Amino acid sequence: MSEPGMMVELEGVSKGFGVGAARVEVLTALDLEVAEGRLLAVVGPSGVGKSTLLHLVGLLDRPDGGRIRLDGRDVAGLDGGERAGLRNRMIGFIFQHHYLLDELDALDNVALPLRIAGTGAAKARARARELLDAVRLGDRAGHFPDMLSGGEQQRVAVARALAMRPRLLLADEPTGNLDRANAEQVFAMVKDLHLLAGLTSIIVTHDEELARMCDGVFRLAPAGARFEHV
Ligand SMILES: Nc1ncnc2c1ncn2[C@@H]1O[C@H](COP(=O)(O)OP(=O)(O)O)[C@@H](O)[C@H]1O
Ligand SMILES: [Mg+2]
Incomplete structure (x- = not known):
């Protein structure tokens, strides 16, 4: 049964390759609630x-x-198109690499998910500008990715991840390529925006210091996983 107020529920999930x-079994009988x-x-x-x-x-x-539920909804029965639709509407992603498009400036990179979803150019750009301001890159809107530092590129990627107003933010080692100061800055922005937008967020990180600044730590180990302070 789905519990009220749970955004992410994994029950007995297994996955191998x-x-x-x-054959490698990677996840076995994994339970997780966020x-x-x-x-x-x-x-x-x-x-x-x-x-x-x-x-x-x-x-x-x-x-x-196993079972996976997002916002109470069992996603197992969804076909590819429904999964893609739900993903686009509900989930924002940030990866270790920024995956910005070189040929688009910061503003158009952030606006791109909205343009793909059919939002008009003016409206998409207005939203993108708002998000670049939120990651304090309003003055870099016209800069192309190769004109930005690693930390700035990643802040553009954070803005892009939020363009579609997701409810769930998934970040895979978003600060893994950054030096200490930039890692802390990017993490602080993710955390601020998480709170501001009322998101549910999962951040994969190697950085124990940043992990401690989250609400909880899920420690994956080959033998299983356990929660610390949740
Ligand atoms: N698409 C895939 N095909 C085959 N093996 C994979 C694939 N994705 C991940 N793996 C394997 O699953 C294991 C876990 O990988 P991953 O989830 O990337 O680990 P982590 O992110 O913790 O470093 C590794 O042994 C990896 O080689
Ligand atoms: Mg990984």
Whole structure:
């Protein structure tokens, strides 16, 4: 049964890759609940399945077994088109690499998801400008990605992730390529925007210090996973 106020619910989720002798079981019988409005850190050693977990929650991949509910809705029965629609409307992604398009300036990169969804150019740009202001890059709107620092590129990616007003933000090592000062700045912005927009957020990170600034830490280990302070 779905619990009220739960944005993300995983129950007995398993996921592996490959066949036969090359088969690797990555996640086994994984349970996870993230209440609406929480900011959860996911930590664990490299290769343990953090990205795999985020892909499952983000509807980028399907589990081999178990149940996944987003906002109370079982997503198992959805076909590819329904999953893509739900993903676009509900979920914002930030990755370790910014994946900005080189040929678009910061403003148009942030506006792009809206343009793809059919929003008119003027309205999309107005929203993009608002988001660039929110990540304090309003004065860089006309700059192309190669004119921006690593931290600035990632802040544009944060703005883009929020363009569609998602309810769920999934970030996979968003500060992994940044130095200490930039990592802290990007994390602080993600946290501020998470609170401001009333998001539910899951952040995969290697950074124990940043993990401690989240509401809870989900520690993935090869032997299983456990919660710390939630
Ligand atoms: N698409 C895939 N095909 C085959 N193996 C994969 C695939 N995605 C992930 N894996 C494997 O699953 C394990 C977990 O990977 P991943 O979730 O990326 O770990 P993490 O993000 O914690 O470093 C690794 O052994 C990885 O090689
Ligand atoms: Mg990973």
